[in-house]
Amino acid sequence: MLGVSxxxxxxxxxxxxxxxxxxxxxxxxxxxxxKLQTSKKxxxxxxxxxxxxxxxxxIEELSNARQEYSILxxxxxxxxxxxxxxxxxxxxxxxxxIDPLDGTTNFWHGIPYFAVSVxxxxxxxxxxxxxxxxxxxELFWAExxxxxxLNNQRIRVSGRRSLESLLVxxxxxFGFRGDDTGHLKLNTLVGxxxxxxxxxxxxxxxxxxxxxRVDAFFEKSVPLWDKAAGCMIVLEAGGVIxxxxxxxxxxxxxSGSKVLQNSVC
Numbered sequence: 345m346l347g348v349s350x351x352x353x354x355x356x357x358x359x360x361x362x363x364x365x366x367x368x369x370x371x372x373x374x375x376x377x378x379k380l381q382t383s384k385k386x387x388x389x390x391x392x393x394x395x396x397x398x399x400x401x402x403i404e405e406l407s408n409a410r411q412e413y414s415i416l417x418x419x420x421x422x423x424x425x426x427x428x429x430x431x432x433x434x435x436x437x438x439x440x441x442i443d444p445l446d447g448t449t450n451f452w453h454g455i456p457y458f459a460v461s462v463x464x465x466x467x468x469x470x471x472x473x474x475x476x477x478x479x480x481x482e483l484f485w486a487e488x489x490x491x492x493x494l495n496n497q498r499i500r501v502s503g504r505r506s507l508e509s510l511l512v513x514x515x516x517x518f519g520f521r522g523d524d525t526g527h528l529k530l531n532t533l534v535g536x537x538x539x540x541x542x543x544x545x546x547x548x549x550x551x552x553x554x555x556x557r558v559d560a561f562f563e564k565s566v567p568l569w570d571k572a573a574g575c576m577i578v579l580e581a582g583g584v585i586x587x588x589x590x591x592x593x594x595x596x597x598x599s600g601s602k603v604l605q606n607s608v609c
Contacts, residue, residue, distance in 0.1 A: 355410070355464060356487055359474045362405035363460040366398040366444055367478035370460070373397075374451060374479070391452045395419075398444035398460065406440045406462070413438040413464075418569050437467040443569040447545030456480070461547035463572035473573030475551040484551035486580035492554050501583040502556040505599035507607060513541045513549045515563030515570075532607055550574025553595050554581035560596030560604050564589040 352360070373394035396419070403415055403423065411426040416439055429436050440462065445451060447458030456479035464472040475484040484499075486492035492499050504510055514530060533540060541558065543549055547570055552558045554577040571593060575585050578595045586594040586601050588609050594601050 352485070353472075353487060353490075356472055356474070356485060358406070358409040359462045359464065359472060360476075360483065360485065362402050362409070363462050363474050363476040363483075364478075365405055366402045367460050367476055369397050369401065370394060370445060370451070370458075371478050374454075374456075391448060394451070395445040395448060399442070402442050402444050402460070402462065406442070410438070410440075412436055413440055415440040415442060416569065417442050417444075418567065439465045441465055441470075441569050441572040443547060446547045446570055450544045455544070457543055457548060458545050459548040459551070461569065461573045463576060465572065470572050470576045473576030475547045475573050475577060477548060482551075484548075484554060484574075484577050486554075486577040488576070488580070490580065492577045492579075492581035494551075494555050499555040499581050501554060501578065501581050501597045502559045502600070503597060504559045505597070505603070507536055507600075507603045508538060510537045510559040510596075510600055510604065511539050511541065512537050512560045512562065512604065513543055513552065513558045515542075515546050515549065515561070515566060533604075536607060537604075546570040547574040550578050550595055553583060554578045556581075560594065560600050562592070562594045562604060562608055564592035566591060566593055 399417060399419060406415060407426050412429050414425045415423040417423065443461040445458060446461050451458045460476045462474045463470050471488045473486050483495050512533065546563065546566060549561050550571065551574055553561050575595065578585060583596055584598045584601050586605050588594060588605065594605050596604065
């Protein structure tokens with residue numbers, strides 16, 4: 345495990361170990377991709393299998409470590425606690441929220457920008473988050489009230505405030521099609537912000553905001569498993585999360601997020 349002992353709690357150590365164990369298989373499978381000479385369907389099946397293996401390992405590790413917690417996943421939905429506390433309060437309000445392979449398309453194409461994301465929620469509030477890029481061995485993590493870290497170094501959001509100075513990363517371009525208004529909002533930013541990027545893994549995008557590598561993130565629709573851990577890290581890095589368009593978010597420092605909000609909302 346990366347050297348975070350002394351700064352992290354017991355439950356954070358559980359999260360980090362689980363993410364790193366799941367990542368080992370992803371690293372192995374990622375290394376095998378270039379050797380494959382198969383059809384598109386078979387290639388997709390290989391990536392899906394890698395995703396499911398990582399998910400199964402995460403579920404096993406987290407369930408064994410905290411048998412009274414439930415788990416929310418993209419593929420399986422809600423998984424009840426192995427040992428519920430009671431009929432009325434089954435998990436004590438605790439729930440793991442996991443994404444074993446955020447950035448599947450990048451993974452598929454051999455692009456080393458993907459992550460394992462694990463968050464812990466209590467009574468609907470995220471209290472801890474881990475985002476791990478296994479290729480770069482960068483571990484972003486945070487616990488409520490304890491700050492945000494990259495490996496063992498404290499991180500903070502950037503200080504840029506004006507719209508024209510912001511390096512903005514957006515989530516999925518899949519929403520910017522047809523009669524969707526997403527592409528219109530993206531177009532309003534072109535020429536107004538410093539630059540716009542689309543990297544392809546939302547949890548890692550948010551971690552980059554927390555580390556000050558990019559100034560802001562926006563996306564009009566973000567699933568909980570993609571944003572829970574990353575948003576926790578942004579908040580503990582001194583940033584803000586602004587909700588818009590139902591389940592969309594804007595993330596960054598307070599001033600930068602507000603000027604971005606005024607442009608896209």
